[in-house]
């Protein structure tokens with residue numbers, strides 16, 4: 001009877017440690033599930049890994065309990081407690097609005113490493129003295145702390161129960177989906193969006209810098225807009241605006257929905273299903289393709305897509321589509337803050353995510369260029385956004401992927417140039433480059449490098465069979481231009497004046 005009670009008690013502690021470790025992920029599921037593009041398979045993976053952790057930790061706690069040496073017992077208990085506790089505690093501080101304080105503290109620590117080392121050494125020494133002097137009491141403190149936090153198990157259970165039915169569509173493959181054609185388009189429309197690509201980096205004196213050979217070549221046979229404005233300062237506001245020909249004051253990802261927020265702070269569902277570039281393209285007889293990260297694209301444009309694939313920037317399962325117990329662990333680590341000590345691990349995982357999803361978006365886009373019917377492709381390439389882990393030669397192991405230095409960013413733009421070159425070469429191989437309308441742009445500027453110019457973006461438009469470079473210096477609203485182009489390519493009457 002006593003043994004059974006002991007197993008139950010230790011299982012409860014073990015479950016609490018598992019839940020504490022996964023707190024960042026569980027809290028995100030509870031507050032903001034939409035950003036994860038969560039699927040039922042991910043719920044199964046998470047539950048399985050929590051069960052597995054609980055079993056392993058229960059056995060570990062029972063074994064630790066049998067150790068006669070009180071100090072060794074404490075040391076081992078501390079070891080299995082500290083990682084779940086930090087995972088929980090730092091996220092909890094963010095939840096109760098200490099995020100900015102943590103970021104400032106992290107940046108300060110990064111700049112004053114000697115001071116941090118002295119403080120950490122001092123605290124470690126004090127802790128060791130206390131642990132040596134009051135070992136039994138300190139052991140009890142840890143057990144009591146775990147018990148105090150254990151109601152989180154119930155909250156975690158409730159959260160998993162309530163999100164059970166969430167199954168975000170992340171992949172669409174309906175090659176034969178077809179509207180009644182009003183006419184057959186005579187050329188393809190290809191939009192390549194590089195996230196955070198800066199005009200100021202790409203151009204010098206109204207000419208694309210010669211180090212970016214593929215951008216340079218495309219720009220030399222295109223219309224170059226030197227004062228193009230994006231409808232948003234961040235991805236979340238800009239891209240819905242670009243795809244719907246509207247500009248929104250603010251856009252917000254709520255619990256399960258995307259909202260538009262007006263100047264008067266009114267919150268409404270962002271209804272983009274009725275009129276957007278894809279719906280118009282579909283009605284005009286185009287095959288439609290959409291690939292990219294960040295937004296739940298497949299959910300948003302579902303019925304207008306022949307082929308689509310979206311990635312959440314937080315959910316590692318997007319790049320590991322098979323059932324994997326590693327996915328929820330990696331996702332949890334991606335949600336960890338980028339500052340050390342957690343940042344050290346997060347950066348490795350998030351860099352791997354960036355590598356995998358960039359390659360996948362690229363492959364999907366390359367495959368779309370093999371389409372024989374007239375098509376509209378919109379591809380959102382994320383590698384020019386942090387984490388910056390690409391250079392001209394492809395992926396590299398960047399020790400500071402979140403550092404937005406000129407060196408890191410130039411490398412990312414060079415990789416964008418390489419990507420653009422590969423896409424153009426594929427178009428040339430399929431003899432569609434000249435005849436297609438090719439648009440290269442960004443969703444917003446690199447904000448940290450160009451404050452005050454967040455909306456200024458590069459916009460390069462090569463019309464079918466264009467051979468000369470045009471420079472346009474007047475300010476233009478990019479969402480209006482995209483809207484106009486789609487209108488010109490269709491017979492559908494659409495709103496010519498983009499507005500609210």
Ligand SMILES: [Zn+2]
Nearest residue numbers: 195196235443
């Ligand atoms: Zn962006």
